[in-house]
Amino acid sequence: MSIQIFNTLSRQKEEFIPLEEGKVKMYVCGPTVYNYIHIGNARPVIVYDTVRRHLEYRGYDVKYVSNFTDVDDKLIKAANELGQEVPEIAERFIAAYFEDTKALGCAEADVHPRVTDHMVQIIEFIEALIEKGYAYESQGDVYYRTRKFAGYGKLSHQSVDELKVGARIETGDKKEDELDFVLWKTAKPKEISWDSPWGKGRPGWHIECSVMAREHLGDTIDIHAGGQDLTFPHHENEIAQSEAFTGKPFARYWMHNGYINIDNEKMSKSLNNFVLVNDILKEMDPQVLRFFMLSVHYRHPINYSQQLVEDAVAGLERLRTAYGNLKHRLGTSADLGDHSDIWIHKIEAIKTAFIETMDDDFNTANAISSLFDLSRLSNTYLLEKQTATIVLETFIAVFDELAGVLGVPFSQQEELLDEEVEALMAERIRARKNRDFARADEIRDLFKEKKIILEDTAQGTRWKRGQ
């Protein structure tokens, strides 16, 4: 069975066939680095990191590129407000981006291109568009001649004529047509700028992605992804630029993720309800946030609230406990031949279901339920009086494998308790043996204060970190 991807271009699921067998060229629109990322920014990073993990898990060699917009109006505004230089701010928030996304389990892209490193290519690209008649200079600005590109609107499925009617498009006397969008903006006095054939200025927002995608992945890429709001105009404009330039299809599969709402409202500055990743990670396990995001299909909206996060905590805890209990049992398991095949067969069936649902347009919500199926199965297996090492190891291996695809690993660093705590633990075991339950409970409460949960099982006492 092949991988299916919902392609915004066709608005349906399509079989994924990469341009080059076994290889995937993937471009994900990255952030404008003028602030810390909020959880809405984090969603695409997590979603497409998971897409990448799954593609790699399925044997593809993925080249993953995600840009930083390190110069634009918002950055200039931020620079003015803070009294700092644009590069200084960009640098700071790029560092913060890496810190936040790493905590969320997102691998770095193979390339993180920055706009300011591609000025030469951007200018060349624009010059070529002018030469081909797709762009024109006007008082230091350069605009794209939108109506000239026949395929305009094919991604967002809008006709240029309809766009013209209701759109709140600024009409400036610099433009030939109100649908035209800017490729190069002339700089205001003292603003950060680069020399160009049209004078000092900086690139428009859309051109950068066309240029950097081509620079690092070639004329045609396999998957281009981003938030739903980028479909129009950003991605539509990228297509217009790139396809006018190369004469080839720009991207074969377009993926767009849904929004995040806060308490059922859109995040917005006016409502002042932005949730910054950097802030919530001070109080929240980053894996919980990732798990929470993946518990909903990527194309659907997610509502974010304290209550829902707490539910996610409970769910993730269930999986972690199952995993931890397997590890604990490993210490007392034996080489039993009996019935092991049956259990292993069941584990494999769950793994297969996981893969199939991920193949089907990256249905992480279903994939997570496979993980719950696996934990129920393992919990049931642990009810056995004697467990086989091979079965436990299979459980653990599959847990690791599947959780790895989702980027929510359960394996913690092997942690040791310090001597004092170990001594108390030993004392409690003796106390229980002597049926001195008062002392045993006292010690258990002591541990609880240290946020260590003790659980007595037929195979001895196990412990885990808890609330």
Add this chain to the structure above:
RNA sequence: GGCGGCAUAGCCAAGUGGUAAGGCAUGGGUCUGCAACACCCUUAUCACCGGUUCGAGUCCGGUUGCCGCCUCCA
């Protein structure tokens, strides 16, 4: 005005023709010295109306409600 999405149990959420996954929460039971973990059981006919079909949450038409894009935006 144009384009699009959503409406499934108390909450969250899968499910694109064949008698409603999963999680959280609730209640009951088992296990336990007690507890915790866990296990078992328990809770829906899928916004509404009409149609197609042997059969629809799942397709078609309509109604209602909510949301997004068309302007910087993940």
